[in-house]
Amino acid sequence: xxxxxxxNSMESNEEEPVHLPCNHxxxxxxxxxxxxxxxxSQGPEYVIHGLTSNVxxxxxxxxxxxxxxxxxxxxxxxTLRDAAVYYCILRDRTGSQGNLIFGKxxxxxxxP
Amino acid sequence: xxxxxxxxxxxxxxxxQEARLRCSPMKxxxxxxxxxxxxEEGLKFMVYLxxxxxxxxxxxxxxxxxxxxxxxxxxxxxIQQVVRGDSAAYFCASSPATVYGYTFGSGTRLTVV
Numbered sequence: 219x220x221x222x223x224x225x226n227s228m229e230s231n232e233e234e235p236v237h238l239p240c241n242h243x244x245x246x247x248x249x250x251x252x253x254x255x256x257x258x259s260q261g262p263e264y265v266i267h268g269l270t271s272n273v274x275x276x277x278x279x280x281x282x283x284x285x286x287x288x289x290x291x292x293x294x295x296x297t298l299r300d301a302a303v304y305y306c307i308l309r310d311r312t313g314s315q316g317n318l319i320f321g322k323x324x325x326x327x328x329x330p
Numbered sequence: 331x332x333x334x335x336x337x338x339x340x341x342x343x344x345x346x347q348e349a350r351l352r353c354s355p356m357k358x359x360x361x362x363x364x365x366x367x368x369x370e371e372g373l374k375f376m377v378y379l380x381x382x383x384x385x386x387x388x389x390x391x392x393x394x395x396x397x398x399x400x401x402x403x404x405x406x407x408x409i410q411q412v413v414r415g416d417s418a419a420y421f422c423a424s425s426p427a428t429v430y431g432y433t434f435g436s437g438t439r440l441t442v443v
Contacts, residue, residue: 252431261334261421261434262373317363317386318423318432320373 222306227325230296238291238324240306245286250309252318253280253291255302262305262320265291301328334359335404336422336435343442349409349416351438355424362405363432364397367419379405412442 223241230236242251253265266273266280268289273280279292293300305323335354343349355362364376378386379399390397394412399405409416419439423432 254432256373261423261437262432263434264431267431317375317378317389319375320365322372 224324229327236293236296241288243287252307254305257302296328334435351407352404353422354404359424361425363423365421414442417442
């Protein structure tokens with residue numbers, strides 16, 4: 219399975235933008251880039267996913283490098299509620315890979 | 331839409347007892363996944379099921395653990411003869427198909443005393 223590399227932790231100030239990087243140099247042409255996050259004592263929740271083009275939704279934006287070997291999850295204005303572990307995961311778009319494989323993720327701390 | 335429902339939220343068992351964890355997927359979702367998260371560790375895949383079928387159980391311990399997803403009713407993760415090392419949060423997720431993202435439940439926190 220193609221792997222991802224993320225920093226172990228990051229800090230942000232409240233109401234400032236946050237850029238969470240992810241490297242996936244062995245990504246294949248059929249891999250989607252998925253982001254999930256896990257708030258303390260909760261199950262993971264879906265954030266966003268993309269293939270080639272940048273994506274926006276109400277939670278975040280996903281910026282994908284032209285060569286697709288890296289991506290960045292952007293939280294436009296961090297809130298205290300955004301403190302969580304963020305996971306970047308590759309998922310084959312053909313559905314041949316049945317399960318999501320979670321790495322260690324990036325633990326985001328948000329300071330008031 | 332009630333989302334993925336897991337129960338109980340908290341479960342305490344003595345060593346040697348059985349633990350049954352239930353997961354009701356979202357309406358219309360026929361794919362169910364179970365994950366385990368040990369304290370201060372990441373999520374580890376356990377098993378992937380579709381209705382009445384186990385598709386991938388490569389993450390399940392070989393003994394004492396079993397899972398099912400019957401035609402009617404919730405998916406059940408069963409742990410026989412629990413040991414202290416089974417204490418963890420167990421999360422269930424569902425999806426309508428493998429190409430889609432997952433919706434996770436809030437988890438069952440198992441404590442073995």
